[in-house]
Amino acid sequence: MSTEEKTEGAVSSRPVGPPTLDVDAIVNDPSIRIVVCCGAGGVGKTTTAAALALRAAEAGRRTVVLTIDPARRLAQSMGLTELDNAPRPVPDVDTSAGGELYAMMLDMKRTFDEVVLAHTDPAKAAEIFANPFYQAMSSTFAGTQEYMAMEKLSQLRATDRWDLIVVDTPPSRSALDFLDAPQHLAKFLDGRMLRLLLVPARTGGRSVLRLMTASFSLVGRAFTKVLGTELISDVSTFVSSLDSTFGGFRQRAERTYRVLQARETAFLLVAAPEPDAIREATYFAERLAADHMPLHGLVLNRVHEVAAPALSVERSLGAAESLDDDAATTAAVLRIHAALRRRVERERQVADRFAHAHPSVPLSAVPALAEDVHDLTGLRAVGAALADAH
Amino acid sequence: MTGKGGTGKTTVAGALALALAADGRRTLVVEVEGRQGLAQLFDTPPLPYQERRIAVAPGGGEVRALAVDVEEALLDYLDMFYRLGGAGRALQRLGAVDFATTIAPGLRDVLLTGKVKEAVTRTTRTGDRTRAYDAVVLDAPPTGRIARFLNVTAETAKLAKVGPIKTQSEGVSAILRSPMTAVHVVTLLEEMPVQETADAAAELAGLGLPVGAVIVNGTRPPLLSGRVTQAEIRRGLVAAGLPADRTTVAGLAAEAGAYRTRLALESRLRDELTGLGHLMLELPLLPDGIDLSGLYSLAASLTKQGVVAP
Secondary structure: OHHHHHHHHOOEOOOOOOOEOOHHHHHOOOOOOEEEEEOOOOOOHHHHHHHHHHHHHHOOOEEEEEEOOOOHHHHHHOOOOOOOOOOEEOOOOOOOOOOEEEEEEOOHHHHHHHHHHHHOOHHHHHHHHHOHHHHHHHHHOOOHHHHHHHHHHHHHHHOOOOOEEEEEOOOOOOOOHHHHHHHHHHHHHHOHHHHHHHHHHHOOOOOOHHHHOHHHHHHHHHHHHHHOHHHHHHHHHHHHHHHHHHHHHHHHHHHHHHHHHOOOEEEEEEEOOOHHHHHHHHHHHHHHHHOOOOEEEEEEEEEOEOOOOOOOHHHHHHHHHHHOOOOHHHHHHHHHHHHHHHHHHHHHHHHHHHHHHOOOOOEEEEEOOOOOOOOHHHHHHHHHHHHOOO | OEEOOOOOHHHHHHHHHHHHOOOOOEEEEEEOOOOOHHHHHOOOOOOOOOOEEEEEOOOOOEEEEEEOOHHHHHHHHHHHHHOOHHHHHHHHHOOHHHHHHHHOHHHHHHHHHHHHHHHHHOEOOOOOOOEOOOEEEEEOOOHHHHHHHHOHHHHHHHHOOOOHHHHHHHHHHHHHOOOOOOEEEEEOOOHHHHHHHHHHHHHHHHOOOOEEEEEEEEEOOOOOOOOOOHHHHHHHHHHOOOOOOHHHHHHHHHHHHHHHHHHHHHHHHHHHHHOOOOEEEEEEOOOOOOOHHHHHHHHHHHHHOOOOOO
C-alpha cells in the first residue's frame, strides 16, 4: 500500500526536497552584518534570534541582538531585566573566541525621543515632547514599532561597534509591516492631508480655518467636525514643529531599506509547521522576493519526530486495541506513538506547502522542545539544533 | 476573544459564536484584523464589510460574520452621525481617512470597537426593541495588544478632549466595562501562552475590563499515568505480534518519556491557570486539525460545559 510505504519513512515533519540551511555559514560569514528574523507571532522567532546571536558571539563575533517585546523568561535568560533601550552585555557568554553578546529591547517611545533630540534644538524638542499628539503618536502610532525597529537598526549599524546585528521583527498583525515602514512614512509625509495641515501653522495661525478655502471647504468642515478643532490644531502644530525632523527620518528609513536589500543582510523566515505560520511564511517569502530582499532560508521550529519509525499509525492502533486488557501500558504507549505519528504526518503536509511553493529556499528543522528556554544553556541548545540542521 | 498568537483564538471565537447561536438564536462574529481568518475557518469566500450568514447553528440558529474595514467603518460613521456621505468620499480621496487612522491609532480602535458596539446595541425594527443579536463575538487582537485595543477612552482622551470622537469612545468604553461584556482569553498548555494569559488578565482587570473565561485549547486526555519500562513494552509488542527490535522498543520508551514530561508540565500550567481565579473551559485537541465539522464539535463541547447565550 503506497500510503503505508510513504508513512513508514516519515520520521520527522521536515519536508524532503529543500536544501539544508547552514546557519553557521551565515552567522560566521564576516560579510554578513545583519540577520533579520521574521515570521508570524508565536513561532519562536525571538528565541531563534537570540539563539543565533549567542551562537555567533561564541564563535567569535561581536554581536548584538535587538529584540522587540521578548517574553519575560527569554529576556531573563539573557540577563535582560529592564527595558532601557541600550545594548546590555549578556553575562556568562563564552567569549574565548573573541566575540561578545549584547542584547537590547526596543523602547519605541525612547527611540523616537532620541531621533527628535538628535535633529532639533532642545527648545524645539521640548515643545514637541509636550505636544499631546506627539505623546500619542510616539507610543501608539500604527507602524511606529516597525519604523523604530528600522531606526534602531540603522543606529546600531552606524556605530561600527558590531560585527553582527541580529534583529527580531515586531510581532505585527502582519509581519510585512516591517518592510512597509519606510514607504508608509513616506506616503504619510507626502500626503496631501499633511501639507494642508501644515499651511495654517506655517502662516502663524493655529486654526484650521484656512483649510476651508476654495474647494476644500467641504472637506475641511467635515474634518473639523469629526476630529474637533482642538485636535486638528494639535496635529497641525505637531507636524509643523516636527517638519524638519521628518525629512531626516525619511532619508534614514530609505537608507535602511536599501541596506536590507544589500549583500550584508540575511533574512531568515521563522515558522512552525502549522497552517497559519506556514501561510505567513509563504507570503513573506514572496514579499521578500518582490522587494529584492535576500532570503537565506526557513527555520522550521517545533518539528516533531517519531523515534520508533517501524510502527505505522494503523498497526499501532490495531495492536493497542488487542492489548487493552492484558498489557494496558503498552497499549497506552502505542496510542501515544500513533498520535505523535499522526501529528508528524500532519505537520509534514503543512510544511510541504512551503517547500512546494519555494523549493529552493534552504530549510533548517528544529525539533520541538518539551519546555521553553529558561537560560543560556537552553538557548545554546537551540542554537546547536539550528546548526545541526537536517 | 483574545489569546496569544497561535493559540486558536479565531477558531474558538467561531466555535463560541456557533454555541451561542444554538436553538434558534442569532449571533455575530466580528473580525477586525483584516486577515479573513473567519472566512477560512467557516470555509466561505472572503468576507466583505457586510454582515453575512456563514453558518447554521445546532438546533437552527444563525451565525453571521463581519470583517470590519477601518476606512469603511469611518465612512460609515461619517454617514451615520454626520450625514457626510459626499464629504466622506472626498476625505477618502484626499487620503484623509488613511491619514486620520494612521496618525491616530486610538481613532482606529474607536472605529473598530464602535462598530462592535453598534452591532451589540442594534435593535430590530419590528417587535419590542429586541436586540438584533443574542451575542456578538469579537475576534480581537492578541493578548499583547488587547488591553490597549479595548482601552479606547484612554487612547482618545490623549487626542480629543471634546467632540464627537470623545463621545463615541466614551460610549464604547461604557459598554466594554459593563456586565454585557466578557473578555475571554484563549491559551494552550504551553509556557508562553500561559504567561501571557496571566499578564493579559491582570492588565485587563486593572483597567476595569471584565475578564470572562480562560479557555484552554488543544487539551488531550492523559493516556499514560505511571512509568513504563522497556521490558514491559517489549513484552507487549511481542504479544501483539509487532516488531520488538531494540530501536523500536527504545524509540517507544523515549516517546512515552517525552509524553510524560509534557504531561507534568501541562499539569503545572493548568494549576497556574486555575490560580488566576477565572472560569476555566477546556477544548480538546482535534487530531485531524480544524475543519467545519471540527468547529461544530468544539461548539458542542462549549455547550456541554454550560456555555449558553444570556
